[in-house]
Amino acid sequence: MNRTTLSLLAGTAALAAVTGFASMSEPAAAGKGTAQAAAVLPVERTSLLCPAPSTSDIADTAYTxxxxxxxxTRSTGTAELSAATEQSADGKSGSDKGAKKKTEKPVLTPKEPGTPVTGDTSGSDxxxxVGTADGRFAPGWTVQETTEVxxxxGRGLQGVNCTAPDTEFWFPGASTDADRTDYVHLTxxxxxxxxxxxxxxxxDGAIPSTVGEDITVPAHASEPILLSTLTDEKQPDLTVRVNVRSGRVGASVQALDDKIGGDWLAASTEPAGSLVLPGIPKDATAVRLIAFTPGGTDADLNVRLASPSGLITPAGSETLHVKAGMTSALDLGDVTRGEAGSLVLTPSDQSVPVVAALRVVRGKGSDQETAFIPATAPVGTRATVADNTSKGSTLSITAPGKTAEVKVTASAGSDGGTAVSKTFTIKGGTTQNVAAPVPNGGKGTYALTVEPVSGGPVYAARTLAATEEGVPGFTIQTLPGDRGMVSVPHAEQDLSVLQQ
Structure with a gap:
């Protein structure tokens, strides 16, 4: 080992505290002669990307x-959300050689951790x-985008958690059906x-499309790609894979239906043999499971519902066979039958990695509205969702295995109030719509933070409901772990290497 290697170790430790570069896996076991275990520290920088909210002139969008x-955390730090624009000050593309990026006024600038900040916009433009947070604002930073149309x-309520940039995304549940207009937003x-x-x-498997290859997304810009421009096939159930060859993007699918509303479809968690899809509303009138396996082996899945009383198998929908490389779907009807529920998928035989999502419909006739629930990662250490109200929010928590104790904290309101916490026990194999706390004297919207205290892993989702001009709307966001903490390897100088 030489001095260059020592410098590299120090640089690696510094980078590990930055979201997007940090390794989320547990460090390898220390060998003989190594000193201390890795420290668990708050991340020092976080990036979030919010898609353009709507093409409707009558859309009203709120950001929280x-x-x-x-x-x-450090005592200092900043966070802001600004428009993703490639325009330079002279009107030329920001990707032009020598052009300077136009200075944009931030849409949101948070002032203090622990208190939500809100902003709004309207119309189709x-x-x-693009958001960046560092220092004390970085760990667990979340931004919710909620649009009423x-x-x-797609009329109704559309909601999405702004996403971190990455290099691969899976979206089971997209469509090119005649009634659907689906866009992949790349930022x-x-x-x-x-x-x-x-x-x-x-x-029937992969759909050939040269149009979907080598799509260039300019620096500091966003591109909405209409799925129907990539293929002439009309398919009700599609799985979309976004594969980034160079750079990083944030990706979300906007699924708009002419008859039953629409919502944002967030990416499924990484392919896995067992999956949990939490937070199906108790009054869901139609639930459809869409699944895909990217490998070369068929998957056979046990389909079970985690209800308030335990795990049950839906009659007539006990299993789902997913052919390798093909998208499969299963109609579950009104599977929750008036109770809170979450879908739990486990392998019937050998474990084969799959991705999955649910399309959920509430209401009947002309009052139907749609939302999506992707398979999600467990809460882990902590997860947060913003833009809650005391009357319009439902928090659903699932413990698919062992019983778990969970602390839920309601933040201060965006316009005042103080935080309040409650602890809940979620029995193994069940889903509970918990009576989440609200802030004392709270005004405006607030955030809910979920932290497991003991027991097995938990999964969570939040439903927002609102009525716009007599039409009931809803949207569902899952709560995967916020990746606010990271293991940083311990490194120290070893002067004996200078003698080698």
Whole structure:
């Protein structure tokens, strides 16, 4: 080992505290002679990307930013959301040689961890947003984008958690059906262009499309890609893979239906043999499971519902066979039958990695509305969701295995109030719609933070409901772990290497 190696170790330790570069896996066991275990520290930088909210002239969009208070952070830091624009000050593309990026006024600038900050916009020309937080604002930073559309395709309530940039995304549940208008929104936060492939998989396998190859997303820009421009096939159930060849992007699918509303479809968690899809509303009138396996082996899945009383098998929908490389779907009807529920998928035989999502419909006739629940990661250490109200929010928590104790904290309101916490026990194999706390004297919207205290892993989702001009709307966001903490390897100088 030489001095260059020592410098590299020090640089690696510094980078590990930055979201997007940090390794989330547990460090390897220390060998003989190594000193201390890795330290668990707050991340020092977080990036979030929000898609352009709507093409409707009558859309009203609210943004809510929140960072939970985290011990061990620096006393300083900043966070802001700004428009994703590649325009330079002289009107030329920001990717032109020598052009300077136009200075944009931030849409949101949080002032203090522990208190939500809100902003709003309206109409069809609201841009995508690029956000960065560092220091005390970085650990667990979350931004919710919620849009109300009173009429037209996708009318109702559309909500999405702004996402971190990555290099691969899976979206089971997209569609090119006649009644659907689905867009893949790609947002590039970086200073150089990203190159992306969009792959489509239907009931018979991969759908050839040269149009979806080598899509360039300019620096600090966002591109909505209409799925129907990538293929002429009309398929009700598609799996979309976003594969980034160069750079990083944030990706979300906007699914708009002419008859039953619409919502944002967030990416499924990484392919896995067992999956949990939490938070099916108790009054769901139609639930459809869409699944896909990217490998070369068929998957056979046991389908069970975690209800308030335990795990049950839906009659007539006990299993789902997913052919390798093909998208499969299963109609579950009104599977929850008036009770809170979450879907639990486990292998019937050998474990084969799959991705999955649910399309959920509430209401009947002309009052139907749609939302999506992707398979999600467990809460882990902590997870947060913003833009809650005391009357319009439902928090659902699932413990698919062992019984778990969970602390739920309601933050201060965006316009005042103080935080309140409650602890709940979720029995193994059940889903509970908990009576989540609300802030004392709270005004405005607030965030809910879920922290497991003991027991097995838990999964969570939040439903927002609102009525717009007589039309009931709803949207569902899952609560995967916020990745606010990271293991940083311990490194120290070993002067004996200088003698080698």
């Amino acid at each position: 930013s929140y960072t939970p208070v985290t011990k061990g 609201a841009p995508a947003l 009173a009429a037209g395709a 590039n936060p970086d200073d150089s262009a990203a190159v992306v492939d969009i792959e489509l998989y239907g009931k």
